[in-house]
Amino acid sequence: MTEQFVVALVGAPFGVKGFVKVKPLSGEIDHLLPLKSVLLRQNGKTKDIEIEESAPSFPGLVMKFHGFDSPEAAKALSGAELVTDREHASPLKPGEYYVEDLRGLAVKNGDTGDIIGHITDIIEGGGGDLAEIKLLTGGERKLVPFRSGFFSEIQPEKGNLTLLQPWVLE
Numbered sequence: 001m002t003e004q005f006v007v008a009l010v011g012a013p014f015g016v017k018g019f020v021k022v023k024p025l026s027g028e029i030d031h032l033l034p035l036k037s038v039l040l041r042q043n044g045k046t047k048d049i050e051i052e053e054s055a056p057s058f059p060g061l062v063m064k065f066h067g068f069d070s071p072e073a074a075k076a077l078s079g080a081e082l083v084t085d086r087e088h089a090s091p092l093k094p095g096e097y098y099v100e101d102l103r104g105l106a107v108k109n110g111d112t113g114d115i116i117g118h119i120t121d122i123i124e125g126g127g128g129d130l131a132e133i134k135l136l137t138g139g140e141r142k143l144v145p146f147r148s149g150f151f152s153e154i155q156p157e158k159g160n161l162t163l164l165q166p167w168v169l170e
Contacts, residue, residue, distance in 0.1 A: 002100035004039070005089045008032060008060070008082040013071035019062045020074045022054075022082065026090035029061045035088060040065070042080035095148075101156040107133050110152070110164040117169075119161070122146055135169065142169050 011021035024032055033054050040049045050066035068074045089098065099122045106115045117135040124130075129146040144150055150168065154161040163169075 002098065003086050004083050005086065005098060005100055006081045007084050007089055010077045010080040010082065012078055013074040014062045016071060017064065018069040018071065018074045019064045020077055021057065021060060022063050023060045028090045029056055031088060031090050032061060035084065039083040040080050041083050046083065097154065097156060105156060106160040108160055108162045109166045110162045111166055116166065144168050
């Protein structure tokens with residue numbers, strides 16, 4: 001299972017002291033406020049960076065990183081990803097999963113038990129999340145609503161889940 005997650009994205013500078021706007025990917029900020037450092041990933045490079053201060057700022061939060069003391073300096077961070085360990089990611093509620101833990105799971109046919117493909121991504125759709133499945137035969141990708149009516153036995157620790165309605169792939 002994935003041990004590090006992208007938890008937020010750095011936006012534009014905020015104020016004159018080097019703060020930046022930060023957009024949490026979970027929509028929640030409580031797990032980000034106590035952080036003292038994060039990995040900052042930008043342009044294929046990753047570096048550990050100290051957080052000097054953070055505060056709520058609707059709809060996300062603002063952060064001040066060590067060594068970035070002006071809006072001009074902070075602007076260089078725009079678009080960076082904040083990466084942190086699993087223990088600092090947004091806590092899961094029952095029936096929730098980290099997308100990173102779902103990617104790569106084998107999809108079993110609910111009728112036969114055979115593996116028919118793998119989850120490549122979970123995509124936010126207008127009516128809810130969609131699981132993108134890459135089929136074993138032909139490599140075609142199909143989208144299936146990621147809900148309990150379509151999937152069961154979601155077991156990231158075992159590396160698979162079951163598609164209850166395999167007809168949806170036709």
